[in-house]
Amino acid sequence: MPTPRPLFTRAQQKKLPLSNFLLYRSPMPEAASAPSPSRAVIGDSEFDRDTAVVRRGPGVYGIDLSAGWTIISAVNGGYLLAVLGRALADALPHPDPFTVSAYYLTASQPGPAVVRTETIRTGRTLSTGQASLFQYDDQGNEVERIRVLASYGDLAGLPDDVRTTATPPAIPPLDQCFGPADGPAPIEGSNAIADRLMLKLDPATLGWALGAPSGKGEMRAWFGLADGRDPDPLSLLLAVDALPPTAFEIGLKGWVPTVELTAHVRRRPAPGPLRVSITTRNLAGGFLEEDAEVWDSENHLVAQSRQLARARLA
Numbered sequence: 001m002p003t004p005r006p007l008f009t010r011a012q013q014k015k016l017p018l019s020n021f022l023l024y025r026s027p028m029p030e031a032a033s034a035p036s037p038s039r040a041v042i043g044d045s046e047f048d049r050d051t052a053v054v055r056r057g058p059g060v061y062g063i064d065l066s067a068g069w070t071i072i073s074a075v076n077g078g079y080l081l082a083v084l085g086r087a088l089a090d091a092l093p094h095p096d097p098f099t100v101s102a103y104y105l106t107a108s109q110p111g112p113a114v115v116r117t118e119t120i121r122t123g124r125t126l127s128t129g130q131a132s133l134f135q136y137d138d139q140g141n142e143v144e145r146i147r148v149l150a151s152y153g154d155l156a157g158l159p160d161d162v163r164t165t166a167t168p169p170a171i172p173p174l175d176q177c178f179g180p181a182d183g184p185a186p187i188e189g190s191n192a193i194a195d196r197l198m199l200k201l202d203p204a205t206l207g208w209a210l211g212a213p214s215g216k217g218e219m220r221a222w223f224g225l226a227d228g229r230d231p232d233p234l235s236l237l238l239a240v241d242a243l244p245p246t247a248f249e250i251g252l253k254g255w256v257p258t259v260e261l262t263a264h265v266r267r268r269p270a271p272g273p274l275r276v277s278i279t280t281r282n283l284a285g286g287f288l289e290e291d292a293e294v295w296d297s298e299n300h301l302v303a304q305s306r307q308l309a310r311a312r313l314a
Helices: 010-015 018-022 046-051 077-091 192-196 233-239
Strands: 054-057 060-065 096-104 111-122 127-136 142-153 197-201 218-225 258-265 274-279 287-295 301-310
Touching: 046 077, 046 233, 060 077, 077 096, 077 111, 077 127, 077 142, 077 233, 077 258, 096 233, 192 197, 233 258, 233 274, 233 301
Parallel strands: none
Antiparallel strands: 054 060, 060 111, 096 142, 096 258, 111 127, 127 142, 197 218, 218 274, 258 301, 274 287, 287 301
16 A cells, blocks of 8 residues: 655655744644543542632632643633633523633733622523633732623533534545644644644644735634543633634734633533634634634534734734
8 A cells, every 4th residue: 555645745844834824823732632531520620620610709819820721821712712701601590501702811920810700591492601811010009901791501401403504624634734743843842732732733724834825714623632531512612713814814924812702501411522714704804704614423413612912014
C-alpha cells in the first residue's frame, strides 16, 4: 500500500507559525482523541474544578479564575461563559443552559472574582436569570467584566423529533489535521489554555498560517479537552469560543475581542470529540460576526452560536 501523501510539505510545515496560532487558542495530544484508563470524567476534571463556584450567599458566588485558561494574560471568553453558566445552573431550578447571551464589558484577569445572579422568571419548562462577574481593579474599584442573560431547561426532557437541513462539516480525520505539535515550539507562557484543549484544525482553513489566507472567513476543527473528559452542555459554552478567529482567514492579524456572544445548546452531546465549524460572511466598520456550529460524534448538532467581534484593520 503506498504511503499517503502529506497534506503539507516538510518545508511548508516548517513555515507554519503555530506558535502564533497558539496565541489564539489551541492543542491536542493525540492520546486525548482515544479513550484511556486515566482519562478524566465529567465532574472530576480540570475544567470542572476551574469552573466550580462557591456559594457565598443567596445568588452570590465566589471563584478564583484560573490562569490555566488564559491567552497571554486575558481569560478566554468561552471559559468565562462556562463559569457563569455553572453559577446559573445552581441558582435556577433547571439544570441545562438552553440559550445564553453574554456581553463582554472589560477584560477578565486570573484571580478572585464574584458572580452575582438574579432569577427573573421560573416556569415549568424554562427558567430565566441573569449573572454578572465582577473583579477589583488596581485602585480597589469593583469592575463588571461580563454580564449574561440566560434561559435554562432540562435537555433530557426534550422530544427526539429532529427536522433539519443542517449537515455536519466536512473535516478530514484527526490524523490529517494540524495542531501545535506540527509547528515550532510556542513562546513559553504565552497561551496556557493550549495545554487544556484538544484542538486540531482542518488544513483547508490554515492558509493564514502559511501566509496565504483564503479570504473565505472559515475555521473548522476537532475539539475536546486535553484530559479526555467527554463534552457536556457546559463545555459546549467553551467550545463555541475556542477556535482561532475567522479573521485570520480573511487576512487580518492580531486580537479579535468578542463584544457579544449568544450560544444555543440544542441537546446533550454524545461522548467523543466534537467538530466545530465557524464562518464569517460580513466584515464591516471594523466588526465581524462569527457563526458557529458544534457537532457531536453521533452527527447531532448540539450547539450553535453567533458573536459580534471587533477586528483590527490595517
